[in-house]
Amino acid sequence: MSLPANHLLCIALLLMVVPAAACASPVTRSLSTAEPGAGEVFTVSLSIEGMTLGGVVETLPAGYAFVATDLADDRVLARGQQVAFAVMNDSRITYQVRAPASGSGDITGRWEDFLGESDGQVAASHVAADGIEAPVESGGGDPVPPPSQETGSPFAVLAAVAALLLASGRGGRR
Amino acid sequence: MNRRCLLALALLLIVAAQASAAPGDGIPGDADGDRVLTPAEYTAAALTYLDAAYMGGAGELTRTDIQDAAWISACWDGRPREVTDSSGRTVTLYRPLRRVVTFNGEALETLRSLGFDMEKVVAVDKYSKEKSTFFPECREKANVGSIWSPDMEKVLAVRPDAVFLYATISTAACDDIQRKLEASSPGIRVFRFDCFKPATYPREIRTIASMAGKSERGDEFASFYTSTMDRVRDGTAGVPADERVRVYFEYWFDYKTVAAGSGYNEKLELAGGMNPFAGETAEYPIIDPEAVIVTDPEVVVKLAGQGLAFGGYAGHDIAALEGIRTALAQRPGWTSIAAVEDNRIYVIHSDILGGAQHFIGTAYLAKWFYPDRFADLDPHAIHQRYLTGFQGIDFDLASEGTFVYP
Numbered sequence: 013m014s015l016p017a018n019h020l021l022c023i024a025l026l027l028m029v030v031p032a033a034a035c036a037s038p039v040t041r042s043l044s045t046a047e048p049g050a051g052e053v054f055t056v057s058l059s060i061e062g063m064t065l066g067g068v069v070e071t072l073p074a075g076y077a078f079v080a081t082d083l084a085d086d087r088v089l090a091r092g093q094q095v096a097f098a099v100m101n102d103s104r105i106t107y108q109v110r111a112p113a114s115g116s117g118d119i120t121g122r123w124e125d126f127l128g129e130s131d132g133q134v135a136a137s138h139v140a141a142d143g144i145e146a147p148v149e150s151g152g153g154d155p156v157p158p159p160s161q162e163t164g165s166p167f168a169v170l171a172a173v174a175a176l177l178l179a180s181g182r183g184g185r186r
Numbered sequence: 187m188n189r190r191c192l193l194a195l196a197l198l199l200i201v202a203a204q205a206s207a208a209p210g211d212g213i214p215g216d217a218d219g220d221r222v223l224t225p226a227e228y229t230a231a232a233l234t235y236l237d238a239a240y241m242g243g244a245g246e247l248t249r250t251d252i253q254d255a256a257w258i259s260a261c262w263d264g265r266p267r268e269v270t271d272s273s274g275r276t277v278t279l280y281r282p283l284r285r286v287v288t289f290n291g292e293a294l295e296t297l298r299s300l301g302f303d304m305e306k307v308v309a310v311d312k313y314s315k316e317k318s319t320f321f322p323e324c325r326e327k328a329n330v331g332s333i334w335s336p337d338m339e340k341v342l343a344v345r346p347d348a349v350f351l352y353a354t355i356s357t358a359a360c361d362d363i364q365r366k367l368e369a370s371s372p373g374i375r376v377f378r379f380d381c382f383k384p385a386t387y388p389r390e391i392r393t394i395a396s397m398a399g400k401s402e403r404g405d406e407f408a409s410f411y412t413s414t415m416d417r418v419r420d421g422t423a424g425v426p427a428d429e430r431v432r433v434y435f436e437y438w439f440d441y442k443t444v445a446a447g448s449g450y451n452e453k454l455e456l457a458g459g460m461n462p463f464a465g466e467t468a469e470y471p472i473i474d475p476e477a478v479i480v481t482d483p484e485v486v487v488k489l490a491g492q493g494l495a496f497g498g499y500a501g502h503d504i505a506a507l508e509g510i511r512t513a514l515a516q517r518p519g520w521t522s523i524a525a526v527e528d529n530r531i532y533v534i535h536s537d538i539l540g541g542a543q544h545f546i547g548t549a550y551l552a553k554w555f556y557p558d559r560f561a562d563l564d565p566h567a568i569h570q571r572y573l574t575g576f577q578g579i580d581f582d583l584a585s586e587g588t589f590v591y592p
Contacts, residue, residue, distance in 0.1 A: 126256035
């Protein structure tokens, strides 16, 4: 079974656009500096709006290391290049990151609003040690893709199925 | 197997997989199993979930689990919720309601008044489904029939976690549905509420609000409801029994009236009316036309609705209600009765007197019976506020629907 390229494009667009349109991100990130010095500790701030109970998982570029946060220890979990924060009525969470001797990359993030039953991505923030774009020196943990199965957006599932059926139906009439 | 079949199969598998997690007893995340989700347990559960979902960690909490845990933490203070329904039965909830079936349209309406997420109502009774103007969101929901002819297969197919039935009417039919549900699927919680009786509605509002995690909204709505009903009660409290307005209340069908025990009679009396036929044996007796003339009612109220299908939410037809009123005044022998002489014949639609909106109709009755005592009561404004502020529907009474005449 194969689908024409334009149909695949249609499906891909639906999968990308529908979840993004369904919910605006309640989490935005800012950095004290996007060009930290080698080994410098810089601050990442997450501004959170309208999320009572939820979570944010940040993924740091390889070589960058999580140092500390202003949240209580029992609300933070660090594993490899990733840090999870349990959000509880917070409007702002800050954490510190140590830059490597050299290397650049994106800090990426995912958020979930448990009460609002929505989720999405935090826009990526680019960092480069000493402002120099350079490949990372050592590999970090690969970010785990967002949960699928029940965690998949029903909009995305329905959109994909609808697109497939549409594509299938159109193909059949030819 | 062609491509369409494969796609249909895939869709079914997706739906089945998403629906397979049936919540059991116990609050998700309650690590020590003491039936209380402490803030510390909730936080640990949230991190365990995030770790498993995004960071490659181990953990068994699903997204639904953590969403339920968050909800219980926020709405029920981390504790299970004991609910005593209007049948007197107590049920303990360990999870929020996610898949609700309503056989009781009044309970459905009450859920909407409380701001319950109507997406979580997965199936409704056939009458609510037919009211597409008032319940537009129910057009696409599954239809489970009525309490007298329930589609039990459909009920089970939508895998509800809660089913709402009536508490004190049609009890045999509702008991039968409840027995079948509990026998076939013990995980289904059955709740019995009426949501149309003045005596029990305020308590039912607060109970359902508590179940739905909408206690504040429940207090607001119950206060709104009670303020109208109390205004009516207070306004008629000082009227001596022998000075109460004599009212002939006619049901949809000619010369079919109401007696003690019927809901309409209760509202008529709440509004200060004296029903000369209250002592009849049947709740809805058919009376001799001559008897109406003999009792010489000061006010006549005619009910429109299902059996006299004019007006209501579905129709903006003032002329039809006017025609009903004119026909009443022209009945043989009626020219001499006080209500006709004084031009005090009114038509009211059952949409605002028989169900959850009975407080609106009761306000109209009070105003008709005692215009001086209720000069400041504005049932039309109460009705519009109910629709806009509590039902959340875009319905302008100035141009849509017809509920009373004149």
